[in-house]
Amino acid sequence: MGKHIVLCISGGIAAYKSMFLIRLFKKNGYEVKVVTTKNALQFVTPLTIETLSQNKLYSDMFDINRTLDVEHIALAEWADAVIVAPATANIIGKFANGIADDAVSTLLLATKKTIFIAPAMNTNMLEDLSVQRNLQIIKDKGCFILSPKDGFLACGSNGKGRMLEPEDIFNIVDEKLSQDSKLAGKKVMITAGPTYEQIDPVRFIGNNSSGLMGFCLAEEAAKNGADVTLITGPTALTTKHSKIIRVDVKSAEEMYDQCLNIAKNQDIMIMAAAVADFTPAHKATEKIKKENANLTLELTKTKDILASIGQIKNDNQTLVGFALETQNEVENAKKKLYTKNADFIVLNSLKTKGAGFQTSTNQITIFSKNGDVFDSELKSKQEIATIILQTVTKID
Ligand code: CTP
Numbered sequence: 001m002g003k004h005i006v007l008c009i010s011g012g013i014a015a016y017k018s019m020f021l022i023r024l025f026k027k028n029g030y031e032v033k034v035v036t037t038k039n040a041l042q043f044v045t046p047l048t049i050e051t052l053s054q055n056k057l058y059s060d061m062f063d064i065n066r067t068l069d070v071e072h073i074a075l076a077e078w079a080d081a082v083i084v085a086p087a088t089a090n091i092i093g094k095f096a097n098g099i100a101d102d103a104v105s106t107l108l109l110a111t112k113k114t115i116f117i118a119p120a121m122n123t124n125m126l127e128d129l130s131v132q133r134n135l136q137i138i139k140d141k142g143c144f145i146l147s148p149k150d151g152f153l154a155c156g157s158n159g160k161g162r163m164l165e166p167e168d169i170f171n172i173v174d175e176k177l178s179q180d181s182k183l184a185g186k187k188v189m190i191t192a193g194p195t196y197e198q199i200d201p202v203r204f205i206g207n208n209s210s211g212l213m214g215f216c217l218a219e220e221a222a223k224n225g226a227d228v229t230l231i232t233g234p235t236a237l238t239t240k241h242s243k244i245i246r247v248d249v250k251s252a253e254e255m256y257d258q259c260l261n262i263a264k265n266q267d268i269m270i271m272a273a274a275v276a277d278f279t280p281a282h283k284a285t286e287k288i289k290k291e292n293a294n295l296t297l298e299l300t301k302t303k304d305i306l307a308s309i310g311q312i313k314n315d316n317q318t319l320v321g322f323a324l325e326t327q328n329e330v331e332n333a334k335k336k337l338y339t340k341n342a343d344f345i346v347l348n349s350l351k352t353k354g355a356g357f358q359t360s361t362n363q364i365t366i367f368s369k370n371g372d373v374f375d376s377e378l379k380s381k382q383e384i385a386t387i388i389l390q391t392v393t394k395i396d
Contacts, residue, residue, distance in 0.1 A: 002029035003177055006079040006111075007053075008104045011039025013154040014086035014120040014163040019044060021085060021166040022052040028174065033075060035059065035103050037091065061103050072103060076111035081173055084108070085146075086120030086163045089131050096134035114176065115143040118169055123159030146172060182393040184225030189266045190218045191259060191273035191305070193233035195252045199297065200284035208357040209274035211235035213322075216385035217270055218244050224389065229266075231258050233273055252276045252302035259305050263313070268392060270320040271306045272346075274357075278302065310341030320344045320392050324356060333367055343369050344392050354378050366391050 005025050009018050015036075025032045032053045036044075038060075046057045058071050076082075084091060084104070091104055095117075100106040108115065117138055125131060126148065139145055146169055151162040164172075178184060192214020196204040215237045218230040222241035230239060231247045233255065239246050247262075249255045252275045263269055278299035288295065306321045313319050321342040323333040326349075333347040347365045348356045355363040355378065362384045366374040374391050376384060 002031050003080040004078050005030050005032045005173070006075050006082045006107065007032055007034045008082060008084040008087075008091075008107065009034060009036045009040040009044065009049075010084065010086060010088045010091040010104060011037050011042060012086040012088045012120045012163075013043060015040050015043035017163060017166050018085050019048055019052055021083075021169055022049070024166055024170040026052065026054070028170070031055070033058065033078065035072075035075065035107055037102055037104050039088075059103055061106065072107040072110050075107055076113070079111060079113045081114045081116065081177055082108065082111050083116045083118065083169065083173060085116075085118035085169055087117045089119075089121050089125050089128070089134075092117065092119060092131060092134045092138065096137040115141075116146055116169070116173055116176075117143055118146040118163050119148050119161075120163035121148075121161050122153060122155050123157065123161045126161045144172070144176070178225075181224045183221055183268075183389065186221075186226045186267040187229075187265060188218075188221045188226040188268045188270065189229045189231065189259065189262050190214050190221065190270045191231045191255060191275075192218070193235040193237075194274050195233045195255055195276045195302075196250050197252065197276045197279040197302075198250075198283050199280050200286065200288045202287050205276060205278070205280070205299075206234075207274050207276065209233070209235075210358055211237050211273075212360065212381050213362060213384070214270075214272035215239065216381040217272060217388060220382065220385040220389055221268075226268075229262050231255060231262065231273070233275075252279060252305075256303045256305050256308070260308060260312075263309050263317075266317060268318045268320070269309055269313070270388070270392070271309075272322050273305075274324065275305060276302055304340065306336075306342060307340040313341070318343045318392055320346065320388070322346045322348060324348050324350065326350045330365070330367075333365070337367055337369055346388060352378070364388070 009015050033055045034049045034053050036059045049057045094105040095108045100109045146164045149162045150160050193211030194207045194209040196206045198204045218228045222228045222243040228244045281298040281300045319342045323336045323345050325332045329349045333345045337345045345367045350356045352363045354361045362381050363378040364376050376387050
């Protein structure tokens, strides 16, 4: 799936050019959703916008037919980037000063994603001290101002204030988004799920891992342009992204074999699987009968996949392990970082409510081998996956 653009259109004549902008993004594989001010709809029609974007227009915050999602919040989350083109003096003023009284201004305050502002107005308006001050405030917030060009203006004069051409806006946004994606073209191996250690043909030793954390990591990495190999133990989960190659395994030994083979040419390896530490020393070929009152199983240690990769990895490879702890969490997690020669360890504490196994949420602390520590709040596993990937790709 392509990256997500939320295009905000405010009420200036350059709004017609934004129709070309929608087409450019769509042609290049982006998904586009459009938000307009009321005035913008004096210049362009909902039908044009919806036909080009193939998505529902969002303009009226109090539309009786709207879905139950709080749309400005949902869109703020959905977007990879938000573009305001054209941005009138009015919307610039609102955004700079924290006013949220319509769909566009509300969305701008609600999003934490990269915002690009493409002003379009008459030269005198653009040069007005308050507009310049507002643009500076917006720049200081970390947004990108796509400075208007000199040229023929709709008011009949020549001067500065003409919105950048759609091609130029597209190129700037497209370049910025691909730079952001440090995972583009990287090979990422992820393990997920439990392993099943067979006792006899009908019974096994397993654990509570659902595999969700590893699957979320795989989806997020693939969405950001990585070529992902997901090696997973038994789970009901499915993969959606075409850039994920899924390798199904059952036992710790099978997972070990696949991982050691695939790890050789990977850039990043994330070991999120809950691998069994012990496996039955003898696997009965026939079902064990309950003739005896007690049954004693002899278990032997499995090979530690993370530690084995830690021994053979080179300096260009990033190795990320997980630590699932119930006591002395920090101490144990840090110990695993060194004993397994990982670059990062992601600590899950089973003591935190809503974190770890069989939940859709997680709370983590990431320890890096350089001594850095990153703490997250309790968030959905999708969001946690983003945090993990952002953190582990920061390394040089
Ligand atoms: N791991 C592995 N191979 C194993 C066991 C664990 O690769 N045979 C990996 C897990 O995928 C995880 C990390 O090692 O990334 C830590 O797993 P965890 O169960 O927390 O710790 P263990 O190493 O098994 O140690 P202990 O059970 O003593 O805490």
